[in-house]
Amino acid sequence: MSVELRLLVWSAALALVQMVIAVGAAITQVGFLRLIGNRANLPGLTGWADRARRAQRNTLESLPIFAALVLVAQVAGKTNAATAFGAELFFWARLAYAPVYVIGVPGLRTALWGISFAGLLQVLLQLL
Secondary structure (H helix, E strand, O other): OOHHHHHHHHHHHHHHHHHHHHHHHHHHHHOHHHHOOOOOOOOOOOHHHHHHHHHHHHHHHHHHHHHHHHHHHHHOOOOOHHHHHHHHHHHHHHHHHHHHHHHOOHHHHHHHHHHHHHHHHHHHHHHO
């Protein structure tokens, strides 16, 4: 399996871990029974639970783009050192981004997002 595909799998695993953390955080604030109901009139999440939810949603926004780029590079036979580096930038920045967002470090969170975005661009540039 190529580096890019391996990092795509690990990125999906990261998204799953973030999902479990976000749900767990929501349960601590709202309660399990209210959360499994129809969710009408649920109070908004606050603090770290809200940040965990937003971090997870942000991952879900970027993961399909990363997947598309990696899969197209793989199918087109355009994987190389640059696409591997871009995939590594994306994955490691996203891995660091998640806890930094949940903890609430705004400047570092934005920098890590920018690094992950640069990783996406790195892969994209190899396809254009």
